[in-house]
Amino acid sequence: MRESFLNEHYNYLKIVEYIEKKVNTGEWTAGRKLPSQRELAKGFGMNRSTVIHALEVLKDQELIESKAGSGTYVASQLSPLSQQINWNRYSKFSVHPSSNQAVKKINTLETHSNMIQLGKGELHPDLFPKKDFQKSLRSVADLYDAYGYNDGTGDNRLKTAVRSYLQENGVQYSTNSILIVSGALQALQLISLGLLQYGSNVFAQQTSYIHSLHVFRTTGMQMKGIPFHNNTLDTSYLEKQLRSNKSPSILYVNPTFHNPTTETMPLETKKEIAKLSKEYKIPVIEDDIFRDLWLDSTPPPPIASVDTAGHTLLVGSFSKTIALTLRIGWIAGPADVIEKLSDLRMQLDYGSSYLPQLAIYDFIASGNYEKHLQVLREKLRQRRDYFIHLLETHLQEVAQWNIPEGGLFIWVTFREEINIRKLWSQLIDNGIVVNPGFMYSPYPNQSIRLSYASCTEEEMKKGVLSIKKILQAWSLKT
Numbered sequence: 439m440r441e442s443f444l445n446e447h448y449n450y451l452k453i454v455e456y457i458e459k460k461v462n463t464g465e466w467t468a469g470r471k472l473p474s475q476r477e478l479a480k481g482f483g484m485n486r487s488t489v490i491h492a493l494e495v496l497k498d499q500e501l502i503e504s505k506a507g508s509g510t511y512v513a514s515q516l517s518p519l520s521q522q523i524n525w526n527r528y529s530k531f532s533v534h535p536s537s538n539q540a541v542k543k544i545n546t547l548e549t550h551s552n553m554i555q556l557g558k559g560e561l562h563p564d565l566f567p568k569k570d571f572q573k574s575l576r577s578v579a580d581l582y583d584a585y586g587y588n589d590g591t592g593d594n595r596l597k598t599a600v601r602s603y604l605q606e607n608g609v610q611y612s613t614n615s616i617l618i619v620s621g622a623l624q625a626l627q628l629i630s631l632g633l634l635q636y637g638s639n640v641f642a643q644q645t646s647y648i649h650s651l652h653v654f655r656t657t658g659m660q661m662k663g664i665p666f667h668n669n670t671l672d673t674s675y676l677e678k679q680l681r682s683n684k685s686p687s688i689l690y691v692n693p694t695f696h697n698p699t700t701e702t703m704p705l706e707t708k709k710e711i712a713k714l715s716k717e718y719k720i721p722v723i724e725d726d727i728f729r730d731l732w733l734d735s736t737p738p739p740p741i742a743s744v745d746t747a748g749h750t751l752l753v754g755s756f757s758k759t760i761a762l763t764l765r766i767g768w769i770a771g772p773a774d775v776i777e778k779l780s781d782l783r784m785q786l787d788y789g790s791s792y793l794p795q796l797a798i799y800d801f802i803a804s805g806n807y808e809k810h811l812q813v814l815r816e817k818l819r820q821r822r823d824y825f826i827h828l829l830e831t832h833l834q835e836v837a838q839w840n841i842p843e844g845g846l847f848i849w850v851t852f853r854e855e856i857n858i859r860k861l862w863s864q865l866i867d868n869g870i871v872v873n874p875g876f877m878y879s880p881y882p883n884q885s886i887r888l889s890y891a892s893c894t895e896e897e898m899k900k901g902v903l904s905i906k907k908i909l910q911a912w913s914l915k916t
């Protein structure tokens with residue numbers, strides 16, 4: 439009896455010491471959520487009552503606090519005696535705001551391998567060209583001879599390959615006009631930091647990937663939504679806005695297989711945008727990272743190919759066609775602008791690592807990239823068709839969608855007003871992650887983003903049947 443009492447006593451101290459150490463070393467910062475009582479009990483192999491006792495002791499020390507219905511947290515106001523800095527106060531008033539809660543949650547759930555990734559913007563591992571890419575990785579050992587930081591613009595061989603790709607798409611640039619970046623997102627960050635000034639207006643499609651980030655909200659920038667009707671940007675609305683606009687501004691568009699709505703702008707709209715950009719002297723960021731993922735026919739050429747004024751900064755990436763963990767993309771634009779952005783790049787991190795650049799260069803030069811794209815398109819086509827078949831079979835009555843002609847996504851809009859947040863959260867409880875439409879727009883919508891690229895056919899079926907079951911339980915006729 440005495441022995442078990444002593445064991446129990448010793449056990450709760452183990453939990454107390456563990457949490458104290460995490461907090462006092464600053465690994466767990468003020469306001470951080472603690473693992474649940476169940477997880478702690480499992481992790482330490484102890485009774486729930488021992489965990490509760492340990493948490494009570496830590497609460498008495500004011501090191502942690504409980505929030506009704508939400509869980510236990512490291513105290514948001516750590517006692518003045520605590521050695522820990524209140525990092526929350528620092529980050530709250532920092533130049534760059536934190537992600538919103540839904541985005542944070544999605545980012546975390548996307549790392550859980552036991553969840554079905556029904557909305558993720560990433561190729562499923564089955565779609566990665568493992569064998570051929572491994573060959574390119576091996577050849578990096580011979581190609582790698584880089585010495586010094588260079589000018590931060592990237593490996594010349596890769597820049598030359600990007601230049602040829604641009605030429606094939608009607609965009610004529612020399613390699614001085616190309617900057618290799620660590621993914622398209624970095625391209626947007628560089629433009630935001632290096633070219634936009636305090637109080638700039640950023641015009642963008644009302645529903646857009648860009649709303650899920652704070653990339654253009656750092657230093658007093660304003661996002662201005664432009665409507666998108668009948669598969670095209672409302673350029674008359676844009677022109678009205680530009681006419682009355684007094685602030686320095688930029689237009690951001692993702693014109694090919696747009697994330698999340700999948701629409702592709704016709705060439706006529708692109709020409710109209712190039713004309714407005716020239717007339718109102720407004721730079722255009724053309725984020726074209728899904729261009730190569732066409733499934734039915736090649737998309738219209740980029741805005742950059744019809745822009746005679748040199749106002750377009752064209753952004754591309756290998757994240758969606760090979761793997762996003764490579765973190766390699768590019769910006770192409772007027773050489774002077776690229777020089778300014780390269781200077782910023784040198785100040786920030788001296789440029790992207792050469793290893794993935796060389797592997798991608800070899801993958802392109804060996805002809806394996808083009809071969810991979812052909813196989814990838816065929817596989818994505820099959821997945822898209824199957825997903826659409828599932829949706830038509832199970833959700834036709836309650837929702838609508840366009841059949842995507844490329845990219846990774848299907849944008850599903852419910853016919854009746856339903857609680858998207860509740861649907862999202864019940865799906866998570868069932869082990870399924872979709873991307874709720876409210877992440878992509880400040881305006882209300884009734885949509886979710888699904889992906890035919892990030893899951894297997896079996897998972898697609900499970901996901902669609904789960905949505906159907908939840909809606910049926912809510913008495914919606916499916």
Ligand SMILES: Cc1ncc(COP(=O)(O)O)c(C=O)c1O
Nearest residue numbers: 559621622623647697755757767
């Ligand atoms: C439209 C768009 N632009 C940029 C990015 C970021 O791409 P990268 O992984 O190359 O940084 C994404 C990622 O989902 C995207 O959808």
